[in-house]
Amino acid sequence: MGRRERIIDFFNKYKYYFLFAGNFLFSFILFHFAYLFEDSFARITSIVTFLTWHNIFEFTSIIISFSIFVVTYYTYDQNNNLRSLFLGNTFFTIGLIDFFHTLSYKGMAEFIIPNTDPNRATTFWIISGLIGGTGYLITSFIDKKCLIIFDEQVKIKNRNKLFTFWV
Numbered sequence: 001m002g003r004r005e006r007i008i009d010f011f012n013k014y015k016y017y018f019l020f021a022g023n024f025l026f027s028f029i030l031f032h033f034a035y036l037f038e039d040s041f042a043r044i045t046s047i048v049t050f051l052t053w054h055n056i057f058e059f060t061s062i063i064i065s066f067s068i069f070v071v072t073y074y075t076y077d078q079n080n081n082l083r084s085l086f087l088g089n090t091f092f093t094i095g096l097i098d099f100f101h102t103l104s105y106k107g108m109a110e111f112i113i114p115n116t117d118p119n120r121a122t123t124f125w126i127i128s129g130l131i132g133g134t135g136y137l138i139t140s141f142i143d144k145k146c147l148i149i150f151d152e153q154v155k156i157k158n159r160n161k162l163f164t165f166w167v
Contacts, residue, residue, distance in 0.1 A: 051105070058102040065095030083142045090135030097128040 011018065034041075045053075072088025101124035106117065 054105065055102060058098060062095045062098050062102065065091045065098065069095065083139055086142065087135065087139045090132065090139065093135070094128050094132045097124055097131065100124045101128060 069088045069092035072084045072091075076082075076085045101121050104112075104124060105121045
């Protein structure tokens, strides 16, 4: 085996470590530049501009969350993968709570009650993150064999029952 083949084998063996290190380095450099230009960013943006960009990014994440839910909901009949259905329901819940977070942000129009402080929006944001992390963790422990046993024992023929259970 030549030197070139050994180098290629080395990179193929540890490619995920290299990807992780590269991603970490890129993120570090990106955040470092953001820190360096913090004063310039504060001069350029105002509260109104910040609220506009915040809403754009929040609604984009909400649309993506609902899209993931719709795809997993309608592909369940084809693949019968309960793991993906559970993950889709997790994304639906995250999208719904993020929607509440966006509407209750200070500076937005009244959402159910007046938005006088940022505590409610922050609470929705934290709850959304906790539900997301919990849902991802539970989904990672669902095994393919467990899915088959679950389908056979419970006889779920209607996916709406599972959806209602999760929400």
